[in-house]
Amino acid sequence: MKKPIYIFNNGKLKREDNTIIFIKENDEKKVIPINSISEIHILGELDLNKRVLEFLTKNQIPLFFYNHYGYYIGTFYPREYLNSGLITLKQAEFYLNHEERIFLAKSFIIGAVSNILKNLSYYKKAKEELINSYIQEIENKAKEINLKTDIPSIMAIEGDIRKTYYEAFNVILNSDDFYFDKRTKKPPKNPINALISFGNSLLYTTILAQIYRTHLDPRIGYLHETNQRSFSLNLDLAEIFKPIIVDKVIFSLINKGQIQLKHFDEDIEFSYLNEKGKQIFIQAFEEKINTTIKYKNLGNVSYRKLIRLECYTKTDV
Structure with a gap:
């Protein structure tokens, strides 16, 4: 392989x-x-x-480039050897059809919420009462998704759900060195935000690499606007996989003591992983994404393969 x-x-x-x-x-x-x-x-x-x-x-x-801090900055995407003009037109048709686009956008968020709840259910064994309150709050907010009829409203619900989910991080994590108050980006304001940002960058490029192996055009997304951004379909798909790949890697590394404050650049408020920290995270990320799970009637498939399958099932082209 x-x-x-x-x-x-x-x-x-x-x-x-x-x-x-x-x-x-x-x-x-x-x-x-x-x-x-x-x-x-x-x-x-x-x-x-x-x-x-x-x-x-x-x-x-394909080649994927990251800056000194681990942010994804660009791609050398070889000639699209599998790209199909017919499929690109179909993707564009779905994007321009308001009902189709809203349906697809909701499906990405519903997939994300499902995996967020799976994460919380996994960790509630040790702290059931605390975790249950977050589960209940997210389930209540998720009921609003199907009532929304435009992208900004759907994104707002998604942001509200993630805010509640992030509040649960301090219950899940067993380390006084890692406290999570809120999500911050560019720059991340603390080690947890640094881990999320770096993990998301890896996930975005991993999904791009899988899209490249399909007939799909990564420039056409449905939840994230297709505008001046180079790629958006990978951002859509990433919403589904962030909880079960990136977040699970973060929880595991911190709770097992494999990632510590010494793996961050202390000169810039521990906001970025140093080289050793990046290596530890990437090794855990690759192990996770190559983990196999039972999937419908296909038997055991890796998360990497599951991403490619989702390219087709979520876009239905």
């Missing part, structure tokens, strides 16, 4: 015969077997040339 690779070091990416070579700044070389990788994530400073990009295009391997 092909796997993603993550490059943390600064260096150069070169083509050598029928494979890729990564050369670190100290001239140490590492061979990257082209037939064993699905995508490449770049977290360090990288030099590369057109020959490398041509080779990656030929082998349908």
